[in-house]
Amino acid sequence: MPRGQKSKLRAREKRHQARIEAQRAQDAQATAAEEEQPSTSSFSPSGGSAQSSSAAGQDEEKPSTSQAQPNTGRYHRTPLDDKAILLVQFLLRKYNTREPITKEDMIKHVLKKHKEHFCEILRKASELMVLAFGIDLKEVDPTRHHYALISKLQRTNDGRLRGEEIMPQTGLLMTVLCVIFIKGNCATEKDMWEVLNVMGIYADKKHFIYGDPKKLITEVWVQERYLLYRQVSNSNPPCREFLWGPRAYAETSKMKVLEFLAKVHDSVPSAFPSWYEEALQDEEERARARFTALVHTGPSMANSGSFSHLY
Secondary structure, three states: OOHHHHHHHHHHHHHHHHHHHHHHHHHHHHHHHHHHOOOOOOOOOOOOOOOOHHHHHHOOOOOOHHHHOOOOOOOOOOHHHHHHHHHHHHHHHHHHOOOOEEHHHHHHHOOHHHHHHHHHHHHHHHHHHHHHHOEEEEEEEOOOOEEEEEEOOOOOOOOEOOOOOOOOOHHHHHHHHHHHHHOOOOEEHHHHHHHHHHOOOOOOOOEOOOEOHHHHHHHHHHHOOOEEEEEOOOOOOOOEEEEEOHHHHHHOOHHHHHHHHHHHOOOOHHHOHHHHHHHHHHHHHHHHHHHHHHHHHHHHHHHHOHHHHHO
């Protein structure tokens, strides 16, 4: 097969995979949102729909009716995929009720009949949590098999989620930051919407999860300082471009964004050599900045041990 034809085939396969991953993420978000109704804030820990984990587990054996059958033309959803979506719902409920997340509870309330597939279902659920919400599920106590939800946007010192930080827009924000990064830290508006269109997200169409995507990206996240949205100098015809804003640099990193990209492609960050090298350099620069800040704090803070939040 000619090289050009192979390149086109690989590009087509990547677009197809992106659509599948986007649909999986949106299914997880939609099903989670359904399960939390009628709460006005699906992910609020103080919402009226929060239940105890045992009560929540009683109906975990069946996905909601609207999500139970795979949609023709989408990806083929397997029983393990359905269990992964149910596990995502369970994890969100656990978060809402501020209860510990343990392997024992996951098996007891969600995977009792599928415990032999625990690792596979947990892997799928972890991928969905990243893609849909920008959240990593990490085992924080291997002995007791305790887990924690770690946001890709680190708003707390240890990265663990607090308050109302689980937001359905986080996965989309990570996607936008990823596009900017892989486009050389600056993405034109045309580049951005080409990628988002593949995911079924359009500038002129309301989205059932994200609402008005164009307003979210060009206004809300700009006002929140996650993004910079500016005119491209000397462009003819005039066009605009996106860059990371100061809040994005403060709350995430190039390495975390690359990890997100790798998760989408079921790969690892080092599989993207040039971007991986840039992300490593960014990590080194951040480490030097932390060290400089530590030195400047003086011996009194070092003695008090209060500098630990820098790590």
